[in-house]
Amino acid sequence: xxxxxxxxxxxxxxxxVRENVAQLHAxxxxxxxxxxxxxxxxxxxxxxxxxxxxxxxxSYDDLDAESMVVCTLDGxxxxxxxxxxxxxxxxxxxxxxxxxxxxxxxxxxxxxSTYATAWAARGExxxxxxxxxADEFGGEIPVGPFALIGDDSIGEGIVxxxxxxxxxxxxxxxHGPFTIGTDARDAVKAAVMCEDVARTVHIxxxxxxxxxxxxxxxxxxxxxxxxxxxxREDT
Numbered sequence: 001x002x003x004x005x006x007x008x009x010x011x012x013x014x015x016x017v018r019e020n021v022a023q024l025h026a027x028x029x030x031x032x033x034x035x036x037x038x039x040x041x042x043x044x045x046x047x048x049x050x051x052x053x054x055x056x057x058x059s060y061d062d063l064d065a066e067s068m069v070v071c072t073l074d075g076x077x078x079x080x081x082x083x084x085x086x087x088x089x090x091x092x093x094x095x096x097x098x099x100x101x102x103x104x105x106x107x108x109x110x111x112x113s114t115y116a117t118a119w120a121a122r123g124e125x126x127x128x129x130x131x132x133x134a135d136e137f138g139g140e141i142p143v144g145p146f147a148l149i150g151d152d153s154i155g156e157g158i159v160x161x162x163x164x165x166x167x168x169x170x171x172x173x174x175h176g177p178f179t180i181g182t183d184a185r186d187a188v189k190a191a192v193m194c195e196d197v198a199r200t201v202h203i204x205x206x207x208x209x210x211x212x213x214x215x216x217x218x219x220x221x222x223x224x225x226x227x228x229x230x231x232r233e234d235t
Contacts, residue, residue, distance in 0.1 A: 003070060003080035010048045017043050017052045017184075018068040024188050029060050031192045033111040040089040043184035044099055044106045049073045051099055055086040073100050090149055097155025098180065102163070107184035109191045112176040115198035119143075120171035126194075126201055129210035133201075134218040135225035136193045138166025146173040154178075166222060169194040 003011060024041045028034045037060070042053035052068050069088040070078040075096035077088050089095075095108045111117075119126055119141075126141040128134055133141070144161040147153035158178050161170045168190040169179045177194050181187030204210045213221075 001072065001076075001078050003078050006048070010045070010050075013045050013047055014050065014052065014070055015065070017045050018065040018070070021052045021054070021068050021184055022063050022065045024184050025054060025060055025063050027188050028109075028111060028191070031195070033113040033191055033195055034060070035112070039111040040091055040095075040109070041184050041188060042089075042092075042095045042108045045070075046106075050078065051095065053092055053095055054089050056089050058086070071096065091154070093150070093152055094154035094158065094178070097152045098158055101155075101159045102180065104182070105180045107181045107187035109179045109181075109184070109187040110176065111191055111195070113191070113195040113198070115202055116141075116169075116171060116177040116195050117175075118202065119198050120173055120176050123173045125171065126198055127210070128213050128218055129201060129204065130197055131213070131221055132193065133197050134213055134221035135229075136190065136197075137169060138222040138226075139218055141167050141169045141171060141177075141194060141197070144170045144172045144178075146175070 021041050021043050028039050033039060037057050040054040042051050044051045050070055050072060052070055055067050055069050058067060067086050069086055070080055071088055071092060073096055075092045091110050098105055098108050123143055125143050128140045142161050142165060144157040147157045154172060157172060158170055168181060169177055171177050177191065179187045179190035179194060181190055
């Protein structure tokens with residue numbers, strides 16, 4: 001498939017998403033969620049069976065809209081005239097699998113952020129012991145199965161773990177966090193929040209055994225944060 005042969009409105013949507021995804025990668029650096037070239041952000045293209053993802057092995061300082069790679073939902077690169085050196089991220093298959101199997105997901109993020117990855121290395125979920133965890137994730141942040149990079153295995157683990165779960169983050173065992181969102185910015189926010197609570201709970205456990213929040217309080221906190229917090233009534 002050649003990008004230039006797609007309808008004009010799809011090409012315009014792709015251009016907007018490429019710019020957005022390129023800019024959002026700077027947030028991963030800003031919040032110390034990545035090192036070197038590791039980590040990636042992707043976003044679904046509205047109105048098309050396409051998504052945009054970071055190129056493989058390219059420094060964050062060198063990322064721009066033109067270097068973002070456009071892929072079909074089976075993870076295949078779209079030919080668009082950009083230099084062939086821009087291959088899609090090694091995590092492209094995982095992102096593509098999520099988009100194919102979770103229609104409500106518009107953005108996916110993967111990082112190796114220190115504290116969240118430490119929990120993943122232990123294969124231990126982050127317990128819901130803070131109101132921030134209840135607000136953002138609706139309960140504990142779960143652990144997904146260990147899987148190797150290179151095929152659908154990681155994506156399958158993400159989908160299986162998060163399907164029917166309120167959490168927008170999963171700690172893939174021995175690997176690191178993946179987050180999902182309604183769009184890429186929403187998924188980046190989840191990645192930032194995941195690392196923040198992973199750090200706080202880790203520190204809390206050095207001081208003692210933090211108490212879990214009761215389920216009915218978690219439900220109330222999640223409902224308020226998702227449906228009331230930040231929403232302005234019409235005047």
